[in-house]
Amino acid sequence: MQGIRISGIIVALAAVAASSQAAWTVVKLTSGESYDSMATGASGSNQVGYSHGHASLWSGTEASRVDLNPAGVQESIATGVSGSNQVGYAEIGGYTHASLWSGTASSWVDLNPVGVNTSIARGASGANQVGSATFLGFATHAGLWSGTAASWVDLNPAGSGGSEAFAASGAHQVGYAGVGGETHASLWSGTAASWVDLNPVGARYSFALGTSGSIQVGHADGHAGFWSGTAASWVDLNPAGANSSYALGTSGSNQVGWADVGGYAHASLWSGTANSWVDLNPAGFYYSQALSMSSDGVNDYIAGYGHTITGIDQAVLWSQSVQVQAVPAPAALGMFSFSAVTLLSLLRKRP
Numbered sequence: 369m370q371g372i373r374i375s376g377i378i379v380a381l382a383a384v385a386a387s388s389q390a391a392w393t394v395v396k397l398t399s400g401e402s403y404d405s406m407a408t409g410a411s412g413s414n415q416v417g418y419s420h421g422h423a424s425l426w427s428g429t430e431a432s433r434v435d436l437n438p439a440g441v442q443e444s445i446a447t448g449v450s451g452s453n454q455v456g457y458a459e460i461g462g463y464t465h466a467s468l469w470s471g472t473a474s475s476w477v478d479l480n481p482v483g484v485n486t487s488i489a490r491g492a493s494g495a496n497q498v499g500s501a502t503f504l505g506f507a508t509h510a511g512l513w514s515g516t517a518a519s520w521v522d523l524n525p526a527g528s529g530g531s532e533a534f535a536a537s538g539a540h541q542v543g544y545a546g547v548g549g550e551t552h553a554s555l556w557s558g559t560a561a562s563w564v565d566l567n568p569v570g571a572r573y574s575f576a577l578g579t580s581g582s583i584q585v586g587h588a589d590g591h592a593g594f595w596s597g598t599a600a601s602w603v604d605l606n607p608a609g610a611n612s613s614y615a616l617g618t619s620g621s622n623q624v625g626w627a628d629v630g631g632y633a634h635a636s637l638w639s640g641t642a643n644s645w646v647d648l649n650p651a652g653f654y655y656s657q658a659l660s661m662s663s664d665g666v667n668d669y670i671a672g673y674g675h676t677i678t679g680i681d682q683a684v685l686w687s688q689s690v691q692v693q694a695v696p697a698p699a700a701l702g703m704f705s706f707s708a709v710t711l712l713s714l715l716r717k718r719p
Contacts, residue, residue, distance in 0.1 A: 392670075394650045397426050397433070397683035405683040407671035409448040409491075410617075410662035415671045416446035416454050417683050423456050425449070425471065428669075428685060436469050438476040448535070448660075450492035455499070457488045464488055466499050468515065479513050481520040489513065491535035498533040498541045508532060510543050512558060523556050525563040535578045535617075542576035542584045551575060553586050555597065566595050568602040578617040578660070585615035585623050592625050592638070594618065605638045607645040617660040617670075624648075624658035624670050633657055635672050635686075648686055650674050656684065666690060 398405040398419050405419035407426065415426045422437035423446035437444045438458055444467065446456035454469040458476070466479035466487035480487045481501055489499035497513040501520065509524035510533035524531045525545050531554065533543035541556040545563065552567035553574035566584065567574045574588035576595070585594045591606035592613035605623060606613045613627035613636065621640055626633040627647075632655035635648035649656045653674030660671045670686040 392648060392686045392688045395429065395685045395687065397430050397685055399430060402680070404681040406659075406673040406681055407683040407685060408446065408659050409454075410660040410669050410671040411449040411451060412662055413664040413667070413669065414449055414662075415660075415669065415683075415685055416449040416456070417671065417673075418445040418456075419683065423454070423458070423467070423469070424683075425454055425469075426683075426685070428687070434471065434473075436473050436476070438467075438473055447489065448491040448497075450494060450536075453492050453495075453497075455489035455492045455497045457499075466497070466501070466513070468492075468497055468513075477515065479517050479520075481511075481517050487511075490533065491541075493536035493538060496536055498536045498543070500532040500543075510541070510545070510554070510556070512536075512541060512556075521559070523560050523563070525554070525560055534576070537579040537581060540579060540584075542579045542586070544575045553584070553588065553595070555584060555595075564597070566599050566602070568593075568599055577615065580618045580620070583618050583623075585618045585625070587614045587625075590614075592623070592627065592636070594623055594640075603640070605642050605645070607636075607642055616658065619661040619663055619668070622661060622668075624661045624672075626655075626657040635670070635674070635684075637670070650684060652677065653682075653684075658686070663690060 407415045407417040409416045421443045422435050423444035425434040426432050441458045444458040446454045448455045456467050457464040458467045464486045466489035468477040469475050484501040487501040489497045491498045500508050502508045508530045509522050510531035512521040513519050529546040531545035533541045535542050539557050543554050544551045545554045551573045552565050553576035555564040556562050568588050571588040576584045576586040578585045590612040591604050592615035593604045595601045611628040615623045615625040617624045623638040627636045635656040635658035637646040638644050656674035658670045658672040662669050667687045673681050674684045
């Protein structure tokens with residue numbers, strides 16, 4: 369992102385952003401300026417990522433950080449979270465091993481399948497974990513675990529040269545698969561044979577990077593977008609004037625990711641359309657990305673990072689009170705009653 373030449377602020381994007389950003393509270397989950405950190409996943413009021421090169425778990429504040437790095441492991445990263453489980457990888461003997469935690473470093477489980485060089489767990493849903501494994505022949509296959517290395521299920525579609533899974537929701541997994549020399553956004557439901565090609569008609573490449581319920585998010589030809597189970601359902605979220613954008617996470621009717629604004633990535637929020645775009649880039653950061661979104665019923669949370677003026681990636685959490693739907697007035701009045709909060713919600717095109 370640093371390599372993109374600054375071309376000035378895109379007026380069409382900035383106008384939309386100005387009306388919506390203020391309602392989100394921004395918390396820095398790390399305060400040190402000598403090391404990188406990142407919040408990569410969110411579930412309820414918990415966030416995961418890394419700090420000081422160690423997989424980390426937060427619950428909304430810097431002080432809440434739990435170091436998940438297993439004993440004897442040099443480096444680890446947590447990439448996804450679901451309920452009380454966290455997933456990611458740990459470096460062991462120069463190789464990455466898919467990893468599972470349940471809130472402490474001592475709870476670490478090595479998910480690396482037998483006969484595999486390296487593996488990475490990227491997402492979780494309930495008792496399941498998704499990611500990829502690279503075999504001795506250097507082929508990378510999307511896969512699914514249910515808590516142990518022995519539970520590995522290979523999701524690579526027949527005839528595909530390689531694949532990866534990035535996220536899961538319920539019985540579904542998303543990622544990409546190699547198809548005829550191209551990368552195609554992909555949807556599975558637990559087996560290689562269940563594979564669904566999500567690549568939109570005419571797209572040269574696509575990736576599905578996040579999922580929640582029946583919605584999958586990602587990008588096609590550098591445009592953020594989402595699907596609802598088929599290639600034909602693709603909705604392009606790229607804001608007017610943006611050079612490129614990526615959707616990386618979703619929760620409810622919202623999607624998060626980033627858009628290229630004036631040559632830099634800006635953390636972004638959508639609610640189902642390109643013109644619903646909200647610029648979340650925090651003040652004082654050169655660029656930022658929103659990587660995951662969740663809700664605990666009281667607040668909505670967005671996990672990500674910002675790049676500081678000192679050249680450090682810093683874990684960032686955005687939060688906002690859940691917007692409450694208005695209650696209809698009595699039918700005899702022939703109208704609806706809206707609170708101020710609900711009216712603002714509608715202006716932001718939030719449900």
